[in-house]
Amino acid sequence: MVKISSISKQSAQKISVSKQQIRTNSNSNAVLMQDGAVATKIIPVEGEDTSVKTLKDGILSATSSQESNDLSKFDVNKDESTVSITVVGASGDLAKKKIFPALFALYYEDCLPKHFTIYGYARSKMTDDELRTMVSKTLTCRIDKRENCGEKMEEFLKRCFYQSGQYDSTENFVELDKKLRQHEAGRIANRLFYLSIPPNIFIDAVRCASLSASSANGWTRVIVEKPFGRDSESSAALTSGLKQYLNEDQIFRIDHYLGKELVENLSVLRFSNLIFEPLWSRQYIRNVQLIFSEDFGTEGRGGYFDHYGIIRDIMQNHLLQILALFAMETPVRLDAEDIRNEKVKVLRSMRPLQLDDVVIGQYKSHTRGGVTYPGYTEDKTVPKDSLTPTFAAAALFIDNARWDGVPFLMKAGKALHNRSAEIRVQFRHVPGNLYAKNFGSNLDQSTNELVIRVQPDEAIYLKINNKVPGLGMRLDRSTLNLHYAARYAKEIPDAYERLLLDAVEGERRLFIRSDELDAAWALFTPLLKELEQKKVNPEYYPYGSRGPVGAHYLAARYNVRWGDLGLEQ
Ligand SMILES: NC(=O)C1=CN([C@@H]2O[C@H](COP(=O)(O)OP(=O)(O)OC[C@H]3O[C@@H](n4cnc5c(N)ncnc54)[C@H](OP(=O)(O)O)[C@@H]3O)[C@@H](O)[C@H]2O)C=CC1
Numbered sequence: 001m002v003k004i005s006s007i008s009k010q011s012a013q014k015i016s017v018s019k020q021q022i023r024t025n026s027n028s029n030a031v032l033m034q035d036g037a038v039a040t041k042i043i044p045v046e047g048e049d050t051s052v053k054t055l056k057d058g059i060l061s062a063t064s065s066q067e068s069n070d071l072s073k074f075d076v077n078k079d080e081s082t083v084s085i086t087v088v089g090a091s092g093d094l095a096k097k098k099i100f101p102a103l104f105a106l107y108y109e110d111c112l113p114k115h116f117t118i119y120g121y122a123r124s125k126m127t128d129d130e131l132r133t134m135v136s137k138t139l140t141c142r143i144d145k146r147e148n149c150g151e152k153m154e155e156f157l158k159r160c161f162y163q164s165g166q167y168d169s170t171e172n173f174v175e176l177d178k179k180l181r182q183h184e185a186g187r188i189a190n191r192l193f194y195l196s197i198p199p200n201i202f203i204d205a206v207r208c209a210s211l212s213a214s215s216a217n218g219w220t221r222v223i224v225e226k227p228f229g230r231d232s233e234s235s236a237a238l239t240s241g242l243k244q245y246l247n248e249d250q251i252f253r254i255d256h257y258l259g260k261e262l263v264e265n266l267s268v269l270r271f272s273n274l275i276f277e278p279l280w281s282r283q284y285i286r287n288v289q290l291i292f293s294e295d296f297g298t299e300g301r302g303g304y305f306d307h308y309g310i311i312r313d314i315m316q317n318h319l320l321q322i323l324a325l326f327a328m329e330t331p332v333r334l335d336a337e338d339i340r341n342e343k344v345k346v347l348r349s350m351r352p353l354q355l356d357d358v359v360i361g362q363y364k365s366h367t368r369g370g371v372t373y374p375g376y377t378e379d380k381t382v383p384k385d386s387l388t389p390t391f392a393a394a395a396l397f398i399d400n401a402r403w404d405g406v407p408f409l410m411k412a413g414k415a416l417h418n419r420s421a422e423i424r425v426q427f428r429h430v431p432g433n434l435y436a437k438n439f440g441s442n443l444d445q446s447t448n449e450l451v452i453r454v455q456p457d458e459a460i461y462l463k464i465n466n467k468v469p470g471l472g473m474r475l476d477r478s479t480l481n482l483h484y485a486a487r488y489a490k491e492i493p494d495a496y497e498r499l500l501l502d503a504v505e506g507e508r509r510l511f512i513r514s515d516e517l518d519a520a521w522a523l524f525t526p527l528l529k530e531l532e533q534k535k536v537n538p539e540y541y542p543y544g545s546r547g548p549v550g551a552h553y554l555a556a557r558y559n560v561r562w563g564d565l566g567l568e569q
């Protein structure tokens with residue numbers, strides 16, 4: 001028997017439901033289970049004697065004993081629950097490239113609950129088999145664990161289904177709901193919706209999913225992909241639109257950089273090693289650099305990108321989130337709320353960004369080795385006169401006691417010379433260094449640098465000064481290197497795996513809370529508006545280069561040298 005009190009804490013205050021969702025049914029039919037589990041469950045079947053509870057404003061108070069009694073008529077084992085994961089926009093690029101492969105990886109690692117079903121939902125017409133064929137093309141097995149790979153894929157694909165529908169049709173979501181209920185078979189039904197669709201249809205999809213397909217007796221969560229608006233106003237409008245149908249606790253705003261192994265490791269590095277935390281302040285750190293670079297352009301995504309640009313695409317979210325994690329004070333505990341409270345304090349302590357502290361660039365066509373790489377505006381979906389930055393560098397400051405005066409330099413660009421994401425921490429000079437004369441006039445070459453290479457080829461390395469072995473006294477800079485591939489045999493999970501698993505488990509630590517989002521937009525919105533109003537021209541840089549030279553002048557103004565440009569990086 002299911003009691004309403006058995007629903008999760010998050011959904012315990014309010015659950016948005018449609019009039020047709022709170023149903024009770026004593027006439028249950030035996031049907032074959034479709035989720036690969038025991039095939040004998042009794043489930044309520046659509047169209048039978050189903051009483052519908054009409055609820056004021058579509059809001060169910062989950063503590064109502066009346067509802068509790070009604071729901072208790074389901075003939076299920078209260079200990080059994082099931083998770084239905086619906087990928088909304090299943091025909092799209094992100095779903096194929098990241099979401100389905102991540103779900104398979106979780107299944108392969110036995111991380112998904114025993115009873116689960118995956119639904120693809122999109123407008124495209126597809127059968128279950130066609131979805132499976134589409135999905136199967138992008139599934140891979142871990143290099144370090146290839147046993148039973150084919151078998152596991154087949155089992156996984158059997159748990160994947162497809163429902164075609166419009167994103168703004170409550171009727172189509174009712175169809176989805178019926179199918180989900182067949183699979184859930186009367187168990188406690190938890191539902192996760194992944195909005196892998198363009199942002200202009202987020203609210204429609206949430207409205208329909210919430211009104212027609214949210215769970216009647218378990219939790220309902222929605223993962224929302226970025227972009228979360230394009231400035232403070234549009235972000236606030238999106239948040240209030242979502243909150244018409246969902247509680248903040250049900251909204252999982254994904255920033256996949258938070259799911260990257262080395263970003264998650266930041267807190268471990270800082271808070272579990274005595275040698276780092278005491279140095280983590282203006283007293284010892286000269287500057288911090290957050291660097292993102294891609295060696296390809298906007299190929300295929302120019303239409304999306306031109307509306308956003310690199311500052312919104314990478315800096316306002318991925319790099320700023322890393323900065324907040326890097327700079328936050330020690331949280332009370334590792335709880336989601338404690339961590340997010342500390343991150344939001346950092347974001348709210350940031351000095352407003354000045355146009356002077358920002359350099360923007362745009363890549364132009366370049367021919368190398370007989371190959372011509374197209375410029376940004378040669379993309380057919382990009383206006384020829386677009387000023388949208390594909391590169392930006394910025395100097396940011398956190399005006400609090402710990403970081404007063406320390407430049408946090410960000411740099412992000414597309415169509416650069418390499419693909420990488422890293423955090424570089426440059427320490428101050430050793431005061432009264434006994435060995436200063438060994439470094440000549442450039443003392444910068446003697447400072448320690450800690451590099452956290454998020455990707456590719458994950459590593460954490462620390463540049464130290466060392467005596468070159470021998471009878472003389474010659475120093476060099478050597479590296480203490482924690483190279484993940486050499487140290488750990490296990491393949492590193494994709495960021496989407498960790499985040500999907502967290503969403504299933506209700507772990508919110510790595511998702512963005514609405515006040516964090518507001519603070520992030522408050523920092524960048526005035527700058528973005530100024531850039532757009534003044535129609536600031538980007539500095540052009542050749543495809544495949546290291547980006548505009550303006551980035552070097554910006555760093556030099558703060559006495560900083562980008563760490564990724566030296567001979568030894
Ligand atoms: N792709 C990526 O690498 C990344 C994507 N994102 C974000 O994830 C979300 C999904 O991205 P992606 O898969 O690339 O998006 P797509 O453009 O591939 O769209 C996903 C699906 O949405 C439907 N769709 C597309 N355009 C419209 C439209 N104008 N109106 C209604 N439906 C439409 C299509 O399905 P159908 O026609 O079958 O309904 C499409 O298959 C977006 O918010 C994106 O910004 C975030 C990070 C990276």
Ligand SMILES: O=C1O[C@H](COP(=O)(O)O)[C@@H](O)[C@H](O)[C@H]1O
Binds near residue numbers: 256
């Ligand atoms: O969010 C985004 O991220 C990707 C880069 O992600 P990565 O995990 O491959 O580093 C970027 O290409 C895209 O423009 C952006 O929207």
